Amino acid sequence: MAKNILIVGGGLSGTIVANGLCRQLSKELRDGKVGITLLGTSDQHLYQPGLLYVPFGRIREAELFRDQRKVLDRRVNFFIDPARNIDVDAGQVTTQSGKMHRYDYLVIATGSRIMPQTIPGMAEAAHWFYDLDGARKMRDALSAFEGGKIVVNVNAPHKCPVAPLEITFMLYDYLKGRGLWEKSEITYTYPIGRLHALEPVALWAKPEFDKIGVKYETFFNCKEVDPAARTISSEEGVSLPFDMLITIPPHQGAEVIGDSNLGKGGWVPTNPKTLHREGSTNVFVVGDTTNIPISKAGSTAHFEADTVIDNLVSLVQEDRWARDYDGKVFCFVETGMNSGTYVWFNYTTPPNPGPPSQMIHWFKLAYNRLYWLSARGLL
């Protein structure tokens, strides 16, 4: 009997796992010993980091998308049919169309989503760039902006830890470029007592903000937004006025995770090393949807996906475990329109970012294009 490997979610990690498995299990696929199936929500694959450039009109929307069928190896059985229920006891997944998929191995790769609706007033009054619709609206609002108070509000938890700093530096450059900086003020708010979760990044960002005159408010967790009064208030009792509010809304995992009772808030309890769902040995969890306390980022998703590929291939071919995930995360940080830096760390090595440079900025721009190679499993 062929072994069925079922992947739920065709974003970054699901796509990397599907393609990587196809390449390493070619013989087994050819001999009909393995089948690889992926359930997704759309025929288009969205390059999420590209959304950062949309509000400034620095990327064409068409550059953000590829045909998911073309990004996937042709040997993957791909269905645009979202999972409705994941039953790990019965070893089966039921989809929106009512189909039932049985699996020998399951990979949960359903990512995370923004939840502005969980904070009163936020969805009505705020802009965001974490989805395409929001990024388009923010682009329109920015081009109509004539100066005033901008609040960049960051909420926990959220994916891509560096995007909030990046958008702030890019906003500054954008306002300067349009001659609006003299009439504007940016206040950046952050949930904990410094400007970024990573201490070295926070230590680097503070003098940079001071130099350009970006204000900040730490220990600020948004409680509510008053769309009429144009104020944002925190759980900590601080209220800030704004003319334009840009938020990184709090995130949750996919709806199907909660609906299937696989984890509070859509976060699946996951072993940080094996990436097994806690309590299962044939269910793997990759990317944003794990509850592992590390950055929800594309690079995390990528390194986790590589680990899952190695282990699944090894289990299928030799019935043995290959290796554990070491917690590796790597992030580029855009420090303006023309400079960047990077940072990496794992479970045992603390982060230590280098000085920003234009070359790293160009490298990140190049990476924007390399993304498609990495999703195909070629990088």
Next chain:
Amino acid sequence: MSERQIIDARGAFCPGPLMELIAALKLSAVGEEVEVLSSDKGSVTDIPEWVKKVGHTLVTTTEKEGYWSVVVRKAK
């Protein structure tokens, strides 16, 4: 009372113990407790500082072997 949630944030550099606690409390009901395990000594000061600012309850802070345990009860 429901079971106390434990967040093992030892060796977690980003987003770190306090951010994990904030996220967990958002999904908790008033009265529920969350225990954060942290290998960062800074957690012993920044978690209580934040808990006080917001008005939750700091239940215990305990030094264990090479890490700290901080228990917080959601108060509102």
